[in-house]
Amino acid sequence: AADSAAIASGISEMALMEAAGSAVANAVGARWGKRPVLVLAGPGNNGGDGFVAARHLRDAGWNVRIALLGSLEQLSGVAARQAALWNDEVLALSVYLLDGTALVVDALFGAGLTRPISGVAAQLLEAVASRGIPVCAIDVPSGLDGASGQPQGVVARADITVTFFRKKPGHVLMPGRLLCGEVILADIGIPDRVLSQIDPAVFENSPVLWMNAYPWPHIDGHKYQRGHVLVVGGATMTGAARLSALASARIGAGLVTVAAPDSSWAIYAAALTSIMVQRVNDVSMLDHLLSDDRKNAVVVGPGAGVSHSTREYVLAVLARKRAVVLDADAISAFAADPQSLFNAIAGPCVLTPHEGEFGRLFNVNGDKLERALMAARRSGAVLVLKGADTIVAAPDGRAVINTNAPPDLATGGTGDVLAGFIAGLVAQGMPAFDAAAAAVWLHGEAAALFGPGLISEDLPQILPRVLRRLKRATRHDIS
Ligand SMILES: NC(=O)C1=CN([C@@H]2O[C@H](COP(=O)(O)OP(=O)(O)OC[C@H]3O[C@@H](n4cnc5c(N)ncnc54)[C@H](O)[C@@H]3O)[C@@H](O)[C@H]2O)[C@H](O)CC1
Numbered sequence: 053a054a055d056s057a058a059i060a061s062g063i064s065e066m067a068l069m070e071a072a073g074s075a076v077a078n079a080v081g082a083r084w085g086k087r088p089v090l091v092l093a094g095p096g097n098n099g100g101d102g103f104v105a106a107r108h109l110r111d112a113g114w115n116v117r118i119a120l121l122g123s124l125e126q127l128s129g130v131a132a133r134q135a136a137l138w139n140d141e142v143l144a145l146s147v148y149l150l151d152g153t154a155l156v157v158d159a160l161f162g163a164g165l166t167r168p169i170s171g172v173a174a175q176l177l178e179a180v181a182s183r184g185i186p187v188c189a190i191d192v193p194s195g196l197d198g199a200s201g202q203p204q205g206v207v208a209r210a211d212i213t214v215t216f217f218r219k220k221p222g223h224v225l226m227p228g229r230l231l232c233g234e235v236i237l238a239d240i241g242i243p244d245r246v247l248s249q250i251d252p253a254v255f256e257n258s259p260v261l262w263m264n265a266y267p268w269p270h271i272d273g274h275k276y277q278r279g280h281v282l283v284v285g286g287a288t289m290t291g292a293a294r295l296s297a298l299a300s301a302r303i304g305a306g307l308v309t310v311a312a313p314d315s316s317w318a319i320y321a322a323a324l325t326s327i328m329v330q331r332v333n334d335v336s337m338l339d340h341l342l343s344d345d346r347k348n349a350v351v352v353g354p355g356a357g358v359s360h361s362t363r364e365y366v367l368a369v370l371a372r373k374r375a376v377v378l379d380a381d382a383i384s385a386f387a388a389d390p391q392s393l394f395n396a397i398a399g400p401c402v403l404t405p406h407e408g409e410f411g412r413l414f415n416v417n418g419d420k421l422e423r424a425l426m427a428a429r430r431s432g433a434v435l436v437l438k439g440a441d442t443i444v445a446a447p448d449g450r451a452v453i454n455t456n457a458p459p460d461l462a463t464g465g466t467g468d469v470l471a472g473f474i475a476g477l478v479a480q481g482m483p484a485f486d487a488a489a490a491a492v493w494l495h496g497e498a499a500a501l502f503g504p505g506l507i508s509e510d511l512p513q514i515l516p517r518v519l520r521r522l523k524r525a526t527r528h529d530i531s
């Protein structure tokens with residue numbers, strides 16, 4: 053879409069392809085020493101980029117061969133014109149060409165892939181992978197769907213992928229992210245104003261998206277301006293709610309209270325210091341607590357139990373129009389009747405399911421991005437669909453894909469911490485979508501900073517260091 057908008061605004065297609073192919077040659081030269089290169093060119097503009105890259109590498113003194121899927125006569129438009137500039141032998145695709153090849157430039161298919169790759173092209177990609185030949189992919193590794201990050205049949209994993217103007221969802225969604233290797237974004241002269249014409253709604257998560265809404269404390273502020281998070285604590289799995297509460301406090305909520313039943317009140321009270329504990333044995337006691345409207349954000353779910361009372365608590369909080377983060381058991385508790393939950397959602401609400409919990413509430417098909425967006429629209433909530441490529445989706449169609457989460461996060465309790473981070477930001481006045489995106493990013497940064505050996509308690513513990521860096525980087529304040 054960006055290239056057609058740029059072309060419509062007067063930039064020549066020939067110039068875009070020239071810049072694209074030259075960026076590929078530069079990336080190859082920066083990564084590898086001179087060696088025999090085989091460029092695999094496809095029948096469309098991705099192949100055209102390959103002809104340009106081949107010419108630039110040849111001009112730089114590389115030993116380059118190019119093999120084309122189909123015939124030169126079948127090329128059209130700018131790809132045909134660029135192929136003509138190659139002015140040298142064009143080979144037919146064959147697995148034998150890999151003998152003596154020490155680097156493959158994969159220019160078979162890019163954004164125009166419509167079906168799984170078959171025939172000799174598929175055999176070649178399989179052979180490239182099995183021989184472990186290094187690969188530079190143009191735009192996307194051929195066979196990967198740039199919109200979804202899903203392979204359509206065979207894909208040769210690339211060491212680097214050179215793409216243009218902006219990343220595509222497939223570069224950041226799993227498993228695409230792994231198949232792309234290092235993604236190099238090249239400027240090919242598409243002006244930024246083109247972005248406002250195509251008005252994208254999906255972004256890779258980054259502080260630039262939400263920094264302006266980040267609720268740094270004000271010099272003249274007091275604790276009541278920093279919100280009050282209420283975490284509904286369970287009777288037996290008390291660690292979960294404590295993790296959420298600690299996370300809300302660390303991310304800056306002015307006050308945090310855990311609502312606990314008599315049976316576990318003493319456990320919560322003994323374990324928590326700056327965090328308050330109040331008795332709640334049933335929904336009317338919870339409702340009474342919520343009559344204090346300074347308690348402006350609520351977490352339900354961590355350690356709550358999949359039960360009738362969890363459902364009642366959720367509905368009571370939603371009826372009070374409080375901002376709410378629903379995690380874990382608060383999601384699963386509505387498996388039998390998801391619509392009763394969706395009907396009750398009227399204000400800011402964030403659902404934080406992993407795939408299993410997601411499947412209990414939503415019966416939607418499609419790739420991960422599509423499913424998260426559909427679920428957000430259907431429920432009216434901001435959806436945080438967790439995983440290595442967590443997606444935050446809003447009912448209005450915006451989405452961010454998070455890419456900074458290390459595998460160390462796959463350990464018990466990290467989801468409880470995330471729910472607490474989100475509620476803590478919402479309590480301080482951040483809009484739910486921004487709060488969810490910021491919390492997911494901070495959660496990933498904290499885990500990456502801590503590194504191996506991470507347990508969930510470490511996340512709130514190390515968060516202040518992440519916040520300090522973020523604040524310094526954005527020079528929001530003197531400190
Ligand atoms: N985005 C930009 O700014 C620029 C991108 N460029 C490059 O152009 C490609 C997209 O080119 P396009 O011609 O639309 O598509 P492809 O080259 O990916 O392939 C289309 C071609 O292939 C046929 N086809 C599709 N799937 C298969 C299959 N499985 N088997 C056989 N044939 C298939 C289809 O019918 C078409 O004929 C983009 O990725 C960039 O690399 C430009 O350089 C300009 C700037």
Ligand SMILES: [K+]
Pocket residue numbers: 098158159160161162189190191192193194
């Ligand atoms: K490609």
